[in-house]
Amino acid sequence: MSETSPGDVPRVRGKRPPQGDPVVDRALALLSAFDAAHPSLTLGELARRSGIPTSSALRLAGRLVAWGALERDAEGRFTVGLRLWEVASLAPRARGLRQVAMPFLGDLEEVTRQHVLLAVREGGDAVLLERLSAHAAIPVLYSVGGRLPLHSTGVGLVLLAYAEADVQEEYLSRPLLHEPERTPVSEAALRRTLADVRREGMAHFRRKVPRPIVSVAAPVFDAADRLAAAVSVVVPQEGADARVLGPAVRTAARAISRGLGARRPLGPGR
Amino acid sequence: MSETSPGDVPRVRGKRPPQGDPVVDRALALLSAFDAAHPSLTLGELARRSGIPTSSALRLAGRLVAWGALERDAEGRFTVGLRLWEVASLAPRARGLRQVAMPFLGDLEEVTRQHVLLAVREGGDAVLLERLSAHAAIPVLYSVGGRLPLHSTGVGLVLLAYAEADVQEEYLSRPLLHEPERTPVSEAALRRTLADVRREGMAHFRRKVPRPIVSVAAPVFDAADRLAAAVSVVVPQEGADARVLGPAVRTAARAISRGLGARRPLGPGR
Numbered sequence: 080m081s082e083t084s085p086g087d088v089p090r091v092r093g094k095r096p097p098q099g100d101p102v103v104d105r106a107l108a109l110l111s112a113f114d115a116a117h118p119s120l121t122l123g124e125l126a127r128r129s130g131i132p133t134s135s136a137l138r139l140a141g142r143l144v145a146w147g148a149l150e151r152d153a154e155g156r157f158t159v160g161l162r163l164w165e166v167a168s169l170a171p172r173a174r175g176l177r178q179v180a181m182p183f184l185g186d187l188e189e190v191t192r193q194h195v196l197l198a199v200r201e202g203g204d205a206v207l208l209e210r211l212s213a214h215a216a217i218p219v220l221y222s223v224g225g226r227l228p229l230h231s232t233g234v235g236l237v238l239l240a241y242a243e244a245d246v247q248e249e250y251l252s253r254p255l256l257h258e259p260e261r262t263p264v265s266e267a268a269l270r271r272t273l274a275d276v277r278r279e280g281m282a283h284f285r286r287k288v289p290r291p292i293v294s295v296a297a298p299v300f301d302a303a304d305r306l307a308a309a310v311s312v313v314v315p316q317e318g319a320d321a322r323v324l325g326p327a328v329r330t331a332a333r334a335i336s337r338g339l340g341a342r343r344p345l346g347p348g349r
Numbered sequence: 350m351s352e353t354s355p356g357d358v359p360r361v362r363g364k365r366p367p368q369g370d371p372v373v374d375r376a377l378a379l380l381s382a383f384d385a386a387h388p389s390l391t392l393g394e395l396a397r398r399s400g401i402p403t404s405s406a407l408r409l410a411g412r413l414v415a416w417g418a419l420e421r422d423a424e425g426r427f428t429v430g431l432r433l434w435e436v437a438s439l440a441p442r443a444r445g446l447r448q449v450a451m452p453f454l455g456d457l458e459e460v461t462r463q464h465v466l467l468a469v470r471e472g473g474d475a476v477l478l479e480r481l482s483a484h485a486a487i488p489v490l491y492s493v494g495g496r497l498p499l500h501s502t503g504v505g506l507v508l509l510a511y512a513e514a515d516v517q518e519e520y521l522s523r524p525l526l527h528e529p530e531r532t533p534v535s536e537a538a539l540r541r542t543l544a545d546v547r548r549e550g551m552a553h554f555r556r557k558v559p560r561p562i563v564s565v566a567a568p569v570f571d572a573a574d575r576l577a578a579a580v581s582v583v584v585p586q587e588g589a590d591a592r593v594l595g596p597a598v599r600t601a602a603r604a605i606s607r608g609l610g611a612r613r614p615l616g617p618g619r
Contacts, residue, residue, distance in 0.1 A: 102372040103412040110436050111416075118439045142373040146381075150440075159440040161471050166380050167437030168494025169388045170420075170429040178492065182484045189459060201431050214452045222448065224438025 105131050106139050110148065110159070115225050119156040172199055173208055176308055179338040180299070183331045184211050187312055190327055194219055194313040196296075198227060198234035200242060200306075203250055205235040208308070217290060217315050220259065230269055231258045233284040233294030237309035240276035241298050247273070260288055281329055282311075291316035295324040297332035302340030310335060375401050376409050380418065380429070385495050389426040442469055446578055447479055449608035450569070453601045454481050457582055460597055464489055464583040466566075468497060468504035470512060470576075473520055475505040478578070487560060487585050490529065500539055501528045503554040503564025507579035510546035511568050517543070530558055551599055552581075561586035565594040567602035572610030580605065 112120060112128035120128065126136040140157060143149040147162025168174055180197050188195045188211040197209040204226040212219075221227050229235035229250060239250060255264035276282045284294040296311035310332045312324050382390060382398035390398065396406040410427060413419040417432025438444060450467050458465045458481040467479040474496040482489075491497050499505035499520060509520060525534035546552045554564040566581035580602045582594050 103376045103409060104416070106373045106376060107412070107416040107418065110418075113436060113439050115439065118441060118444070139373060142377070146374070146377040148377065148380075152441075159437060161440050161442050161469070161476060163433070164437040164440040164443040165471075165476060165494050165496075166383060167429060167434040169383050169385065170431050170434040171388060171422075172431050173434040174388070174492075174494070182482060185455065185458065185481060185483075188455065199431070201435075206431060206435060211455065212452060213455075222444075224435050224444070226435075 102139070105129070105135065106143060109136065109139055109143060110163075113159055115222065119152065119158045121156055125157055176299075176335075176339070177209055180209065180308070180310070180335045183334045183338070184209060184310065187211075187310070187327060187331045188213060191312045191314060191324065193217065193315070196221075196234055196294075196311045196313060197308055198232075198238065198311075199308045200229070200238040200246075201226075203229065203253075205229055205232060205238050205309070207234075217292065217313075219292070219313055220289070228255075228258045230255050230264055231284070231286070233282045233296030233311040233313070234309035236272060236276050236282035236284055237296045237298050237311075238306065240273040240282065241306040281325055282309075283325075285316060293319040293324075295328045297329045298336075299332050299339065300336045300341040300343065302342075304341055304343050307339060308335070372409070375399070375405065376413060379406065379409055379413060380433075383429055385492065389422065389428045391426055395427055443478055446569075446605075446609070450479065450578070450580070450605045453604045453608070454479060454580065457481075457580070457597060457601045458483060461582045461584060461594065463487065463585070466491075466504050466564075466581045466583060467578055468502075468508065468581075469578045470499070470508040470516075471496075473499065473523075475499055475502060475508050475579070477504075487562065487583075489562070489583055490559070498525075498528045500525050500534055501554070501556070503552045503566030503581040503583070504579035506542060506546050506552035506554055507566045507568050507581075508576065510543040510552065511576040551595055552579075553595075555586060563589040563594075565598045567599045568606075569602050569609070570606045570611040570613065572612075574611055574613050577609060578605075 108129040108131060109125060112125050117128065122133060122137055125140060126133040129136060131139070140149055144151055147160040149157050150160040151157055176199070177197070184195045184197060192213045193216045195211045196207060198205040198207050207221050207223055207225050207227060210223050227235050229239040239247060251266055251269065256262060257264055280297065282296040284296070286292050292313055293316050294311050294313045296309050298306055299308040299310055301307040310328060312328050314324065378399040378401060379395060382395050387398065392403060392407055392410070395410060396403040399406060410419055414421055417430040419427050420430040421427055446469070447467070454465045454467060462483045463486045465481040466477060468475040468477050477491050477493055477495050477497060480493050497505050499509040509517060521536055521539065526532060527534055550567065552566040554566070556562050562583055563586050564581050564583045566579050568576055569578040569580055571577040580598060582598050584594065
């Protein structure tokens, strides 16, 4: 009863939420059930993780499979479908930015022979748009399409340092933990770090676990001179030379900014 | 009236399709309205291209925006949302394959300094999963997430040559045109080409427009020794040396196959 659209059929009191299209919301909830730790789900898992009764979940998943948003593998497990990926790759922030950035990211990867990351801010997280990794690169925590904490990654610090003041204040007002160590973040220390990032035009972030790494990140600006993304290089701490990495990362970030049409590739006011 | 789910409310004769969840199908139709030529749409365009009345389109698009499947830009145009891209990047064929392939694609791009493509077959098309392009690379027709014709691209010929017999026959039974020239394809010539591809373990494809290019492509096999993807290098015809490109592309394809767990990286029976 809860799966009717507003205005089209008589409402049954108490059986449907007051607004929205519950069917669509349920279909989207099925998509939300997938994440990096759960890229394939049985029907039971899909129902449990989305909070949708199994019979509804099966019917809705059937529609999503018919269109190609989901696929079903040989064992009957549901996965995200290639057709959804096709449509999603039209997302302007993923597509336009990536297209401009890729050759420069490739250069950075060639020079550093480790990991090169491109990320954008989405709400209170960084979303990893691209990661180029050399064969011999050290293991890292994050993969493409995944979310990264703003306060404990190089790209995240850049995205936070150049975010609008209200976004920053909202973020700083939360209790924050360093990831993956789960130790508390001092708000005062984070404020100092963000000021440093803005002053230097780049972030240096060091992490000890799972192994000691250094991330050097710089901001990318768009044609309206707004922050568009952050680019970083992640290397093992041993042997890392920030004096070399900094200029390389900033040069790539400026080149990408120019490619996006930024008039001030170092950012507004600089 | 057509937006009710089966079995939940009284059916109104003639007003709804006999099966499925029309609301979900309509929401998916909104997503289908976007393509490479139409990455951003006004509400009117969205309604027209999806065949959904404007009022329904607006309401459904609102739900999709609330979840993040769509975004609305400063001019009120709808675009595909980053949240959809996040979920979609969990698609196993896009993600697992890309993760294994990227370092090898990077090597190929470094060696050839032109375009490197990774594609999979989806129905009667190739879908471009990845394209690495050097700064100075020649312009090419296809971009990531786009569809390529199987019979007039290097990766497409490989994907078709190693497809199941029924897929091949179905494809060969259609009237086909070379793209982008729009000249007819001879079925007999295409059959010979596919046999050549299987015998040589790679495809050589030449195209004159928009400018003369050569594509050299090779198959990638998965852990079940089934065709998983095709990888290619696209270079200007002038100066192209197939004797050099062939081994490079085949080596990269074999490396990716081994990375996927293939026991026979040259393909079943070889």
